[in-house]
Amino acid sequence: MKLYYHPISGHAHRAHLFLSLLxxxxxxxxxxxxxxxxxxEAxxxxxxxxxxxxxxxxxxxxADSNAILVYLATRYGDASWLPRxxxxxxxxxxxxxVAAGEIANGPATARIINLFRKPVDPADAIARAHRILALVEASLAGKEWIAAGWPTIADIALYSYIARAPEGDVDLSGYANVGAWLARVESLPRFQPFIKSAVGLAA
Known part of the structure; x- marks a missing residue:
């Protein structure tokens, strides 16, 4: 089995993380x-x-990170990762x-602007990031995991770009539920860290 990836890609990291967890x-x-x-061409x-x-x-x-998660969960995981x-x-x-939409257009985009020093105003991406983080924060109220009472591929899909949101100047300090959830993901057996970059609030 081969995973074609790049270490700074959060999309690639979610696939790498799930392969490791399995x-x-x-x-x-x-x-x-x-x-x-x-x-x-190749x-x-x-x-x-x-x-x-x-x-x-x-x-x-x-191809596609979320499709890879579904494939791996269906072929190699048990029903806890993707309920039947x-x-x-x-x-x-x-x-x-949400991972393919609001997360990609919010914290992921804000991070990319900083990583590659794009001449783009990050304000819209940062605002989108805070809107989706507020929804994730509310969804985690009284819960340990986002979609079920245990970790699923939904948690894996959301993790990478939320964890590195500060690299896009998105402050996570006001999201206590999100912070606790990130720590729970990071405590899973065989957790694979996502590379850190010294940009944004992480500089």
């Missing part, structure tokens, strides 16, 4: 985004969208959509 044997293949290796055969991560598993190729009952599966899917 205790699977896999090879990391770094794709140099700065050299545009994700746009080469890589585009794996993922025509030209994005990491991509998972290769015994002839099966899965309709209501449980829907609860997880709701947060996968």
């Amino acid at each position: 205790g699977l044997d896999f090879e990391l293949v770094e794709v140099d985004l700065l050299k545009a290796e994700q746009k080469t 890589f585009l055969k794996l993922n025509p969208f030209g994005q990491v991560p991509v998972l290769e598993d015994d002839g099966v190729v899965i 009952n309709p209501a449980g599966a829907a609860a997880v899917q709701r947060w996968l959509s």
Whole structure:
């Protein structure tokens, strides 16, 4: 099994994290985004969208981080990671959509602006980040995990970019429930840390 990734990508990290949590044997293949290796002919055969991560598993190729989480949970995980009952599966899917939407457009975008020094005003991304963090904070009130009474791939999908939100000048200090939840994810067996960058509030 191979995971094509880049260490600063939160999308790639969520796949890397879940592979680690499941205790699977896999090879990391770094794709140099700065050299545009994700746009080469060879890589585009794996993922025509030209994005990491991509998972290769015994002839099966899965692109998109959330699709990889679903694949791994279904093939290698037990039903706790992705509940098989309709209501449980829907609860997880709701947060996968949040990870692909509000999280990507909020804390992830604010972080990218700082990491790559993009000449873009980060105010909108930071405001979006605080709006979704307020919803996550409220959703975690009285709960340990976001979609069920135990960790699911919804928690994995949300973790990386929320954990590194300060790199995009998004202050997490006002979100006590989120902070406690991050610590719980980080205490899971075989947790794989996400690389830290000295930018934004983390500088």
